[in-house]
Amino acid sequence: PICDIQYLDYFLYALELAADDLASLHWRTVGGQKAPVIMRTKGHRLVGIWHSGSPMAVVINALHGMYIAVPRNMTQAAGFYNTLFRGDNPGLVIEVLNGYRIKERVPENIGEFTVPLGVPEVLRAGTDVTVVTYGACCGIALDAARALDELGVSCEVIDVQTLNPFDVDHSIVRSLEKTHAVLFLDEDMPGGASAFMMQHVLERQDGWWHLDSAPRTLAAAPNRPAYGPDGDYFTKPNRESVVESIYALMRDRHPEKYAPLD
Known part of the structure; x- marks a missing residue:
């Protein structure tokens, strides 16, 4: 399942659930339960105090046990979603708001190509x-x-x-x-x-x-x-x-x- 949070600023309201339940479920149950939830949100620069936040320190320190992907554009974001779909672990994908304004070439296999996790x-x-x-x-x-x-x-x-x-x-x-x-x-x-x-x-x-x-x-x-x-x-x-x-x-x-x- 995928849940959508409109802006990264608003993710703070979901932080307790994500940190205490999703991120720790596999560890707390010694692998007995899984939470293959993908949380999608958008953040960083746009306009205004409530739509341009980047509280990354909060996210990083609270979500041990969740993948955190920070794509630079929408093509990379699609690759991360395709990667996370293939696994059973929870993940957070933070899309860049100005990425919606960037014109870029779309891969022919946009629904299939993947971006590896942890590889700069x-x-x-x-x-x-x-x-x-x-x-x-x-x-x-x-x-x-x-x-x-x-x-x-x-x-x-x-x-x-x-x-x-x-x-x-x-x-x-x-x-x-x-x-x-x-x-x-x-x-x-x-x-x-x-x-x-x-x-x-x-x-x-x-x-x-x-x-x-x-x-x-x-x-x-x-x-x-x-x-x-x-x-x-x-x-x-x-x-x-x-x-x-x-x-x-x-x-x-x-x-x-x-x-x-x-």
Whole structure:
């Protein structure tokens, strides 16, 4: 069965049921019972305080025992649904609201193709810095990477695709072996999903050993998104803030090579 929750902001009203019942049923019954429920919702950036939330820290910490998929577009979302249909475990798919506005090529096997869980995808290869992100921030990271090309910075952009499970084969650390620098990017408030991803990569994957500069995170402002058509832009990461954060990281590493931005 699939249940639909209109916005991720509203998922908080279903959190107790999802956390206490669905996510823990298989564990509590030692495999005796299953809860193959798929919870579908939409989140991240749109317009307004009640429709642009990204309370990912709450979701991640409450839903141990549930798959958490964070597709960057609707094609990837379809692949996750097809994957979850084939299993008996509960899952949460958080679609990106601005994904409904993106024109994309639809696979001929849209009803059959699957996206694996726990397998990040390299969206853009690079040599100077690794950007680890998901969802709507993937497009922002790619836009920023193109702008940084003109400043002499080569960015590798990685979409983690799922937060639970997270990078089961430790593939992200292989990018750090090449770039030696990393930025974790998301739309949650500081200390949320960006911190979660950083801990996994730097501690569990021993990514620390491959860095020659301090790791960085870039998250939303520590407040709810503002009203108005530009509310998301000024309260969440945007192309300019990503460019500035990465360029500052590169200046810390090689101040003689990268001049201050005007």
